Amino acid sequence: MTENAPKPEGRSGMLTKAIILLLLAAGISAAFYAKAREPKNKTESPIIGLESSVPAPETSPSPNATDTSPSQASTEAPSSEEKPAPLPRLIELGSVRCIPCRMMAPILDELKKEYDGKLKVEFIDVWEYPDAAEKFSVRAIPTQVIVDSSGKEVFRHTGFYPKDQIVAKLKQLGILTD
Numbered sequence: 001m002t003e004n005a006p007k008p009e010g011r012s013g014m015l016t017k018a019i020i021l022l023l024l025a026a027g028i029s030a031a032f033y034a035k036a037r038e039p040k041n042k043t044e045s046p047i048i049g050l051e052s053s054v055p056a057p058e059t060s061p062s063p064n065a066t067d068t069s070p071s072q073a074s075t076e077a078p079s080s081e082e083k084p085a086p087l088p089r090l091i092e093l094g095s096v097r098c099i100p101c102r103m104m105a106p107i108l109d110e111l112k113k114e115y116d117g118k119l120k121v122e123f124i125d126v127w128e129y130p131d132a133a134e135k136f137s138v139r140a141i142p143t144q145v146i147v148d149s150s151g152k153e154v155f156r157h158t159g160f161y162p163k164d165q166i167v168a169k170l171k172q173l174g175i176l177t178d
Helices: 012-035 099-114 128-133 163-172
Strands: 089-094 118-127 143-147 153-158
Touching: 089 099, 099 163, 118 128, 143 163
Parallel strands: 089 118
Antiparallel strands: 089 143, 143 153
């Protein structure tokens, strides 16, 4: 056998190459998927079916822009009339493709109707708007965040959250009184 002749690869060498190829393919697929998931219209609302005061991610800051937290942002036009006090909010950060998030949708709709004028209920799809997930430090979905009328986060829950427990927590926090 000559020194320049290729040595036959063992199983571990072939396995290593196969793993490397799989990792490369996964990385390329993830990059294409992330690019495909970017919102086509950066100004569209991050809310799916519910109102929101969380603005859509901006493509570039304007020279007159000020930093607005979710509690300070508003989608309403300014008026000369005196505005009512801001409402406490229940914000769910989830996805329309997440099964527990889908299970939460009718609960959020019921809460929105039952406590209209007392509580603002919002839903943000974190796959469509990852900036919102980052802003709220979401680690798992669904995540429900309760924000008082001053804009301060007062409670957070991760996972499916039954309606009776949500209402009990809102009453415990003094947000709902009935």
